[in-house]
Amino acid sequence: MRFDTLSLSASALLLLSSQFSKAYILPPNAVPAPGLVARQESLAPAVNSTFITCLKPLGAKVLQRNTSGFEKNRYAFDLRYTYNPEVVVMAASAADVQVAVKCAKASNIPVAPRSGGHSFEGYSIGGQDGSLVLDLTGLSSVTVTGSGSSAQAKVGSGIRLGPLYLALFNKGGWTLNAGTCPSVGVGGHTLGGGFGLLSRKHGLLIDSLLEIEVVNAEGNLVTASATQNQDLFYALRGAGGGSYGVVTSFTFRPIKPAAKATSFTYDWPLSQISTVMKAYVDFQATASRDIGVELNVAPDGLMMYGIFQGTKSEQAAAMAPFLKATGKPASSDIREGRHIDGQLRFAYIYNDPKDINALGLTGNYKPGDSRYTKGKSLVYPSALKPSTINLLKKWGAKKPSGGTANYIIIDLWGGAVKDHSADETAFIHRNAHTVFEFVSEWDENPDVKPGKPDCAACLKWMNDMYAEFLVDFKANYGTVRGYQNYIDKEIPNWQDAYYGSAITRLKQIKKAVDPGNVFRFPQSIPLQ
Known part of the structure; x- marks a missing residue:
């Protein structure tokens, strides 16, 4: 499958559209x-x-x-x-x-x-x-001050990633180490950790945070940073999504990407999953930090996609060990350009796939995703066992009746994510090897109305599959861990799964800054 929409089959287009579904704007x-x-x-x-x-x-x-x-x-x-x-x-x-x-x-x-x-x-x-x-969409300003390593980008908490990337590029060629999906808001994405295709080189988005302005439970605007309200700064970086206050702005250390960046996709039939996954798992230990990559497992096949910080020839050399292990893919699409061209490519915007201004999500932008979805996750601390790869093969091949798409995205972590200790922030998954995102979707109509009945077969696929993955996880990897940005109220023991031993400190901070529990929802950090 290719990202050139002119060459996509209907089924491939549907799969690729679904792949980025968690990122689009509600009409x-x-x-x-x-x-x-x-x-x-x-x-x-x-x-x-x-x-x-x-x-x-x-x-x-x-x-x-x-x-x-x-x-x-x-x-x-x-x-x-x-x-x-x-x-x-x-x-x-x-x-x-x-x-x-x-x-x-x-x-x-x-x-x-x-x-x-x-x-x-x-x-x-x-x-x-x-x-x-x-x-908070009205809080969407972006300002950049300073230059070089002293540059700072102050960002309103309501801006979405696509417009943010475009604004930073237009203000001096800057970017951030955030996700691919253009209509995800910077607020929740950051406060839950913020993984993206630059994370192996530059860490999570919270690792670029310098300062946060937040309205607390008293209605006061306060600053949290390494020198002010340090406990709050700790909690907001990884557990801050709606539990401690309302963030109104972030100040980041922006990133200058490489002058040349190479985006790429490789495709294989699902029958080759054992070989490809073994190579993918082994690749994590030796892959250059200049490679940011994910792998999509779906009934239509396997697709690896990413951005390399460097030229096409440098990308070829960096990927050579992996491709030697997998053998020649069924298809590939390698493009050298600017980093923002790769961001636009994997934002999967229909209205003008060659114009970076499309990242602004204006005009006739149409997301083309289902907007009915269920997601789950697992954070794997070590290389995947054969039993786990066998489950990917089994469940990746199934397609529930009535579903628009179902898929498993496998993010390759490591690199700079591990450069920060697990107790530096509220984000505990620093030693993650890979992170799985399980997604089921139904009804792809971009103008679909809310409140329609659930797809029973889609949810059965999700629940039955996840139950088997949980059994395998507990047998081979230990305590269940999940990524809080793929929030799931059914994950076993969610407080431990998302926050581990940090939950004790997080509850203490919650009690100190929000004793009346003003900021509460079914999975907010509790007072005790």
Whole structure:
């Protein structure tokens, strides 16, 4: 399969589109079909009039139930979830966030910050009825100061990765070590760790963080950094997604990518998975840090894709040991250009695949993904065993009836991710060898409405498969670990799976900065 859409078959196009589905924007006209009652929605209590009165200084930024503005902005990425917020506030400044948080605290209403809105469990709209959804897309400024190693990029917490990459490029050729999906918000992505195709060279996105501005439970705007509010800075880097406050801006150390970068894809039939996965596993120990790579396992086959920081000839030399082990792929597509060209390529934007301005997600941008999805994850601490590879072969070949796509993405970690100790931040998965993301999707219509029934066969595929992977994981790798950016409320012992021994300190910090539990959702850091 190739990323040149003109050469894709219908099935290949569908697979590739689904591969990046967790990253696209909900169309503003997505409202329930008439007469359709979503399964998660309950009869909401009467709106708290005291709360609404408190929010009056925000004027038209406050969207109340049963209004067109509320319905247009009520839903997030995964249309399975139709929780009914108390209100949606379209914040345009940190001051707006402060007002909203103070009002929510006074009325005991949980606060749900929303940057890109891509929570697999609907936590971007509260994960429950009656939350205050604080939409942060109005906080999208990007400024770069300084030069060289002293450069700093201050970024509004509501900007999405595509527009962020474009803005940084236009301000001096900068970038960040973040993910591929263009409509994922920088907020949740960063606060959960932030893995991407530059992570083997530059670490996680939290490793580039210099400073965070956050509205705390008192409604005060505070700064967290290595020298200010250090405990909060620790917690926000890995466990900060909605548990400790509302982040309004990040200050990063931006990255100058190589002058030439080479993006690439290699494809194999699923029948070759044992050989390819063995080579992939062995490659992790010796691969150049200039290689950022992922591998997609799906019924249509295997696809390895990534970006190399260097020329095409240098990429060929770096990949030679891996390709010698796998044998010649069924197809390949190697392109030398700028790093931002590779970012655009793997953002998978239809409207103009050659114009980097498409990363701005403006105009006729259409995501083309299902927006009905379920995701899970596992973090593997060591090289994969043959039994695990056999499970990939078994379940990768299955295609549930009614599904748009199902796939397993295998991220190759290591490199600079391991340069930071596990207790430096709240992110505990520093020694990860590979990270699996399991995804099932249904209904690919880009204008699909929320609240439709689940695909039972899709969820059965997910649940049955994951159960087998869990048995194998416990037998071969120890305590179950998952990546919090692929949040899953069904993962066994989620507090330990996502945060390990760090959970004790995280609860202590939570109690210190948010004793009233203003920032709460089904998997927020608890007080005890």
